[in-house]
Amino acid sequence: MSSKYLVNFDSAELPQEEAEYLIIGGGIAGLFTAWAAAQAGARVTLVTKRSIAESNTDRAQGGIAAALGQHDSPELHLQDTLIAGAGLCDHDAVRTLVTEGPERVKELIDMGASFDRTGNQLCFTREGCHSQDRILHAQGDATGAEILRTLSQKVVAIPNVDVVENMYVIDLLVKNNTCYGALGMDQVTGKLKIFRGRIVVLATGGSGRLYNYTTNPEVATADGIALAYRAGAEVMDMEFIQFHPTSLVLPGAPRFLISEAVRGEGALLRNARGERFMPQYHGMAELAPRDIVSRAILSEMAKTGADSVFLDVTHIAPDKIRERFPTITTTCSKYGLDITKELIPVAPAAHYMMGGVKTDLWGETSISRLFSCGEASCLAVHGANRLASNSLLDGLVFGGRIVQRAAYVLENTQRDKPHFHCESLQPTPNIDYEFLRRKLQHIMGEKVGPLRTALRLAEALAFFERWAFLKNHEAKETFQMEVHNMLEVGELITEAAMMRTESRGGHFRLDYPETSERWRKHVILRH
Incomplete structure (x- = not known):
């Protein structure tokens, strides 16, 4: 059998750091879990692979879905999520997400997250497969960046939270199916270090960098799922990868995400011949589920022999486009494309992983004292296909629930410090x-x-x-x-x-x- 570790080491010979919570990952899931744990009075060590600013959260443009609108309800949000999930959603997980989600978003607002408003009223938009306008956004198309700013400022300022940046977590320390911490490597010095935690939380994000075309940042290399699997944790639904239909295809430009909210505001998809094609594929046309839109685009690319299709916003008022999508407008302009006058070349790219480390409704994995939340985890809340803008909500809701459950675990666990080593x-x-x-x-x-x-x-x-x-x-x-x-x-x-x-x-x-x-x-x- 292959090794459960990536390096030879002896824990007795390495420096050690202890905390009640060891949280691995600095996106929305890790940060919110750290904040919630600190509010409960726990000592927290949060380690991030690079800086706290580098995560998929920072790139989330479209927004965060929550049933806060006047004509919306958790029940409608539940039905939309179940439809998008194609029969594989866990009903209880989805109900938990949509009923607890609004309160978590209100907490974000109370922390200082500034979502876009008209007067005193929150602005909502619609994305694919949503039956209501329920997507909150910030600075037009910089929602993730605003949430990350809010949470990271709060967490860094808490005295009982130690944020360790540029620390690569190599493997989990598991004995007798119980997790006691993790082995890390300082990316500046190259030295190994043991982090012990009575509660260990994997919030390591996604796996988009497994693919040649992805909207994900460099850090999204599926580390958390790999080290959990090596340690003996169950993983689930690994086959379900969401390819975002519309990533920018321009020479010299990265596969930059063109948010689904652009289609929510009325953008049309056209093939290389200039023909609108989505009504042929689905009744919701451009707002069909992401998997259907992605396959329709690939089909049109194959028919026309082109390496992209085009997103057309030229019929929408230029001022509205610039105000609603400043990040997208500026990025495209940097590569010589004026999206208010020209079509945007787009194609599918790996975006989000529905599968991951299997958890229950409280974030517990199949390994005692090991929890997981956010994109690294899987409790079938997204089923076979994630509903747009549910991912940020997922990190908030289930990160918070981990802390609720962990209070019981902390009361009933010993402060054991077993020895770990590998020399094989x-x-x-x-x-x-x-x-x-x-x-x-x-x-x-x-x-x-x-x-x-x-x-x-x-x-x-x-x-x-x-x-x-x-x-x-x-x-x-x-x-x-x-x-x-x-x-x-x-x-x-x-x-x-x-x-x-x-x-x-x-x-x-x-x-x-x-x-x-x-x-x-x-x-x-x-x-």
Whole structure:
């Protein structure tokens, strides 16, 4: 069996830091959990891979969904989420999300988060698959950045929270199915350190960087899912990857997200011939579920031989576009595109992972004292396809619930400090890790992307099999560790996709294009 660690180490020889809560990850889920734990009087250590400003939260443009509007209700939000989830949502999880979500958003507002308003009234917009205008936004299209600013300022100022930046968490420290902390590496000095926590929370975010085209930041390399899986935690729904339909396709530009809220404000999708095409594919046209819009775009690209389709906002008042979407307008302008006059070239890119570390309604994993929340976790609240703008809400609601549950755990656990070590790993092989990473991203994009077949998945699995020997070799640097984690999680995604012989939500099989009632169940994998 392959090692459960990436490096050889001995905990007795390393410096140690202790806290009641060890929170791994500095996006909305990790920050809100840290804030809630600190409000309960706990000592918290929050470690982030890079700076606290680098996370998917910062890039969330569209907004945060909450039933706060005059004509809205949690019940309507629940129904929209269940429809988008394509039959795989956990009903209790969704009800928890939509009923507790409004209060969590009010807490954000009380902390100082400044959402857009008309007078004293909050502004709401609509995105795909929502039946009501319920998306709150900030500074037009900078919602995530505003939430991150609010939470990080609050958390950093709390005396009983120690924020440790540029600390790469290598592996969890688990013995007898109980988590006691984690092994980290300081990315500045390269030195190892033990972090012990009576409660350990994985809030490490997504996995978009497994793909060659993604809207995710560099840090989104699926680390949390990989180290939880190595430690023996169950992972679930790994086959369900959401590809955002509209990422910018311009020479020299990154795959910048063009928010779904642009379509919510009336933007139209046109193919390379200038024809509007979404009404042919779904009754909700441009506001259909993301998986349907992504496949429609790929179909039109194949028909026309083009590498993109186009998002058209030229019929909307230029002042409204500039006011509502300042970040998108400015970014496109930087690359010579005036979106008030010109069409925006777009194509699908890996965006969000519905699967992750399996948890219950309180964030507990299959390992005692290990919790998870946000995109790294999976309690089937998003089902097979996440409803737009539910992800930020997910991090708030279930991060807060972890703290409620952890109070009981803290009262009933000992302050044990077991010894951990690993000396079985072979030396780091002399291979080109940068080339391997690019090859992995290409394989995932080509073989495990929005359109899958048994042949493509088998070719991807053969690639992972060729590199399986690395699991018995030590990784020296964090870049190498990321590649190990990407290989681990890429294989899990591929295995689950091969097992699910149907199409549902973010998983589409060209060889099994229908949805099967027999597959109205979850794929759970464990080391």
